[in-house]
Amino acid sequence: MAGHLFEVDNLNIEFRRSDDKVYAVNGVSFSIGEGGTLGIVGESGSGKSVTMMSCIGLIRSNGTVKAGTAKFEGHDLLKMNRKQLEHIRGLEIGVIFQDPMTSLNPLMRIGDQIMEGMIEHHYATPRDAFDRTINLLGEMGIPEPKTRFRNYPHEFSGGMRQRIMIAMALACEPKLLIADEPTTALDVTVQMQILALLKEQQEKKNMSIAMITHDFGVATNFCDKIVVLYAGQVMEVAETKEFIRRPAHPYTIGLKNSIIEVGQRDRALKPIPGMAPTLTSPPTSCSFADRCPLVTDRCRNELPVLRQVDGNHMVACHRAEEVLNHAV
Ligand SMILES: Nc1ncnc2c1ncn2[C@@H]1O[C@H](COP(=O)(O)OP(=O)(O)O)[C@@H](O)[C@H]1O
Numbered sequence: 001m002a003g004h005l006f007e008v009d010n011l012n013i014e015f016r017r018s019d020d021k022v023y024a025v026n027g028v029s030f031s032i033g034e035g036g037t038l039g040i041v042g043e044s045g046s047g048k049s050v051t052m053m054s055c056i057g058l059i060r061s062n063g064t065v066k067a068g069t070a071k072f073e074g075h076d077l078l079k080m081n082r083k084q085l086e087h088i089r090g091l092e093i094g095v096i097f098q099d100p101m102t103s104l105n106p107l108m109r110i111g112d113q114i115m116e117g118m119i120e121h122h123y124a125t126p127r128d129a130f131d132r133t134i135n136l137l138g139e140m141g142i143p144e145p146k147t148r149f150r151n152y153p154h155e156f157s158g159g160m161r162q163r164i165m166i167a168m169a170l171a172c173e174p175k176l177l178i179a180d181e182p183t184t185a186l187d188v189t190v191q192m193q194i195l196a197l198l199k200e201q202q203e204k205k206n207m208s209i210a211m212i213t214h215d216f217g218v219a220t221n222f223c224d225k226i227v228v229l230y231a232g233q234v235m236e237v238a239e240t241k242e243f244i245r246r247p248a249h250p251y252t253i254g255l256k257n258s259i260i261e262v263g264q265r266d267r268a269l270k271p272i273p274g275m276a277p278t279l280t281s282p283p284t285s286c287s288f289a290d291r292c293p294l295v296t297d298r299c300r301n302e303l304p305v306l307r308q309v310d311g312n313h314m315v316a317c318h319r320a321e322e323v324l325n326h327a328v
Pocket residue numbers: 015016017022024042043044045046047048049050051060062063278
């Protein structure tokens with residue numbers, strides 16, 4: 001079996017606010033193998049972006065990594081200085097940020113923006129970087145790359161801008177790509193095209209991908225393994241086929257039930273009633289208790305720890321076995 005390219009262990013992150021603290025990430029662990037695709041799934045505010053971005057040194061100034069390791073090829077990124085991280089970011093780890101409009105420079109031609117990273121990281125000479133940019137634009141399905149090279153971000157549609165962002169992230173052939181909600185702002189057809197493009201690149205280069213998404217359907221279609229986050233904790237982690245066949249956490253089942261299938265857009269969406277909590281003290285009971293149809297007194301008094309229920313299938317729920325055996 002291929003080794004782990006990226007391995008997060010017991011990550012804890014806190015944010016200071018004016019008069020309290022937010023416990024945004026609480027003991028999160030997961031790994032991504034070489035060529036593996038991991039879906040990081042959960043509702044908005046569950047800690048997906050903070051988890052991944054803090055591993056590569058992108059954390060807001062009021063945030064602190066309190067504990068944990070984030071090893072990339074065996075080296076802990078959390079121990080690296082700014083310069084070391086800047087070197088790895090873009091070269092070894094590519095990032096597609098959540099909002100293309102804030103990540104692209106509106107005053108710079110898109111071709112120059114794609115070339116910039118390759119030159120800065122000494123990945124290519126300016127001449128080779130130019131040729132590679134033209135090739136990349138073509139591979140990303142952008143028509144007339146030589147002409148489009150000279151255009152500015154506002155001259156492209158949302159879908160095309162997303163393709164440019166992908167080209168930038170892939171420019172130096174990273175081993176790991178972090179894609180933070182890469183298709184959220186796009187309509188369903190464009191969303192599927194972008195995911196297909198990413199998959200094609202992933203397979204061609206045997207690249208690993210961490211796909212951050214609130215859409216359980218995107219994760220099950222795209223990824224071979226999924227980790228479900230809720231209130232900054234891992235609720236369930238397993239291979240995708242296991243998630244489809246036998247989800248074992250009540251929250252995962254809720255996420256699964258809220259998927260809208262393509263072509264069934266008018267089907268009633270069944271969101272899980274209630275909202276994800278913002279924790280202002282470390283969790284000591286099940287964070288999902290207030291929304292869980294299976295809640296018992298034990299859930300309100302005892303923190304469910306992540307434990308193995310089968311093979312590589314891990315769940316943090318006191319009643320996981322009953323869920324698995326359809327006993328509830
Ligand atoms: N700068 C910040 N200050 C205080 N709290 C923050 C900050 N950034 C994030 N958080 C907290 O961390 C939680 C997780 O945020 P985030 O990882 O962005 O969620 P998502 O799963 O939507 O990507 C938020 O709900 C919020 O409570």
